[in-house]
Amino acid sequence: MRRNISILLAGVACVAAPMARADEAGIFAGGDIVVSATRSALPSNALPLTIDVIDAESLAQQAAISGSVVDAVATLVPSFSPTRQKLSGSGETLRGRSPLFAINGIPQSTPLRDGSRDGFTIDPFFVERVELIYGSNALQGIGGTGGIVNQVTVGAPKTDGVSGRFLAQGTADDGFSEDGIGGKTAGLVGYRMGRFDATVGATYEKRGAFYDGKGRRIGVDSTQGETQDSDSWSLFGRFGYQLDDTARLDLIANRFELEGDGDYVVVPGSRATGLPASAERGDPPGQPATNRTESVSLSLTDTDLAGGDFVSQVFFNRSRDTFGGDPEPIETFQDASIAPEGTLFDQSQNRSRKLGGKFSYERTVPGFEALTAILGFDALFDKTEQRLIATNRTWVPPTDFRSLAPFAQLNLALFDEKLRLAGGLRHEMARIKVDDYTTLASYGSHAVKGGAPKFSDTLFNGGVIVEPVDGIRAFVSYAEGYTMPDVGRITRAVSREGVDIDDFLDISPIVSNNREIGVEINKGPLDASVSYFWSTSKKGQRLVFVGGVYEVERQRVEIEGLELNVAVRTPVPGLTLSTGYAHLVGRADSDEDGKVDIDLDGANISPDRLNLAAAFAYGPVTARVQTQVYFSRTFEGDDPRNDFGGYTLTDATVRYVTRFGGISLSVQNLFDKQYISYNSQVQRPTDNLRFFAGRGRTWTLGWDYQF
Helix, strand or coil: CHHHHHHHHHHHHCCCCCCCCCCCCCCCCCCCCCCHHHCCCCCHHHCCCCEEEECHHHHHHHHHHHCCHHHHHHHHCCCECCCCCCCCCCCCCECCECCEEEECCEECCCHHHCCCCCCCCCCHHHEEEEEEEECCCCCCCCCCCCEEEEEEECCCCCCCEEEEEEEEEEEEECCCCHHHCEEEEEEEEEEEECCEEEEEEEEEEEECCCECCCCCECCCCCCCCCCCCEEEEEEEEEEEEECCCCEEEEEEEEEEEEEECCCEEEECCECCCCECCEEEECCCCCCCCEEEEEEEEEEEEEEEECCEEEEEEEEEEEEEEECCCCCCCCHHHCCCCCCCCCCCCCCEEEEEEEEEEEEEEEEEECCEEEEEEEEEEEEEEEEEEEEECCCCEEEEEEEEEEEEEEEEEEEEEECCCCEEEEEEEEEEEEEEEECCEECCHHHCCCEEECECCEEEEEEEEEEEEEEEECCEEEEEEEEEEEECCCHHHHHHCCCCCCCEHHHCHHHCCEEEEEEEEEEEEEECCEEEEEEEEEEEEEEEEEEEEECCEEEEEEEEEEEEEEEEEEEEECCCCCEEEEEEEEEEEEEECCCCCCCCCEECCCCCCCCCEEEEEEEEEECCEEEEEEEEEECCECCCCCCHHHCECCEEEEEEEEEEEECCEEEEEEEECCCCCCCECHHHHHCCCCCCCCCCECCCCEEEEEEEEEC
16 A cells, blocks of 8 residues: 555656755765765765765854855855855856755756845755765756755654754854844754654844954945845744655745845945945835745655665745845836936846656666666756836746756666766756747847747766775766756847747757766775866856846856865864865857857856865864965956955854753954955956955854754
8 A cells, every 4th residue: 555655646746856864974075975966875985976065063063153054065165156245146156157056956046047046045054964066967957067055954853752952143243343243043843753753943043234354344235135234034844754664755844034124225435445345324225135935845755665765756946036226226227218317226026936846766777786777757847037126127027947857877886896887868858938028128128029949958977986995986977967048137138129039049058068087085084085177068158247237148168177175083082184175267258269268257267265174073072263265366358357366264163062052152254354255356346336345253152952
């Protein structure tokens, strides 16, 4: 009977991403780790991929320092861009390309009109670990051209009865300014009885104003959105039922909302003199920037269905990203038929809704147990639009996207698993549907004929893994990734008559490939990895600043880089030293002659970086000191005013566990470094409103308790 239920639900679900069932590991983890984002029950050392896992303890440390998952990833991963310390993550990349953010495999990104809010869709209090897969691949479908950042939520209670944990913390700038004080409370309660379990939780966070290293308020980006001067709250629920020893149902729901308070207006800085923008009390126009995301998923997993591992999931995800009003009227929004030129105020809102499902079945091939096979099918339906909410105009027309993708993977173990051959393919069948629409007046009020172009492509991956002795492995791999360009930026910017969406090539998909050579060592006190990669996309995308907003240009893009990570457990009990380094080079074809001729600028690629850290864990004490060195950089073919000068930041955190819970003290920017953020240094060389400093020394005192 139970088998019939499994088969029935598989047919109804049509799908899915593996749920949390991996062992915990550190950021330089090796060994037999099962990572759900890989869509395989095989351990990570059996796959030709660069994979890292940020475990619960490491994530909690970073969240205490900076407050978000995306900041944790940006701090720990050398090839990830420095964060903007804003609500928007525009320009933040992994290996020079946009990563796919996911929660339990559910995509949070909105590639059809990238609002860049996908790093703020769940509170880190509900995240058990973060799985990172580097480089282009199609494991999770659309969006993974730079890699995958999969946030795995807290698991089910392990024992019968009631369990839970609570968190309370306060944050202040170095001067303990009244308006710089913030705080957070969070709680999670689990209950398990027999086959049934439930976990529910809620968080609330109030963030104050941010101050730089010279004690000045940091300027507010009222348009793209702020994490400073904001309130956020999140609700989480997980309800599970164990059908038998191997099969389980899980219903998981999450709602996250972050809204700016709108208490400040920007005070222009001066790029010429190096004075950053600041903020003063005031009433910005329009509605404050807001990010709201809701998701629900139902999964069925069975680790022994006909001798194999079956995973299925159906999900619904909805997001609404409201962008604030610019303090100066944006040229793109002007329409003389509504108001005199240069006076019209407006602001935009992205609305996206996804419905999808995933299915995979993995087992060894009967009679040939050295060969493991995975068969699967993914489906995604996404509807996205962008409206100007002050005047009720359509900026990006409603766009329907449909993706259907069967896939298969093989993994062959030879010579007692010392050699593995892995490979597979995924066939993407996509369709984009756009109705007839008219562009804004600033683009010429052009009538555009809608259409429903279809695209299909078969994406390949393959690799060889050699592990001559336990703990030492080398691999070479090739993998293709797939995403859509920012269709919204393209369709809204049509500037000529006679365009028909059915044959408008600029909305064709981006297919990127990633070639990689890597070596990893996990022996004794040493965890180390080095990898060299290069990726290309014949028709990629590059963000170009036009008329006060960024638009998309489709160009050939080539990226290559080197990554190195080393962690050593020292003879001192509990002390680990680590370092990481990333070197990236990105080039684009600006004149469309088939050859790259200019550097990718800072809006599209991150600087080279060196990470240094010392971590200590002994008895009731854990502590960490970490430094990130961002090296200076020039960009050939770009305005020299956008060159990056580099900077160095250091953070620290310490936690002591008592019978009454854990007490922690964390410091961001320990030496109170005054600096201009990477994003502000490398973009908009004449914009004094968005010339932002980074946060100065910031203190966070926290208390957490588990039972």
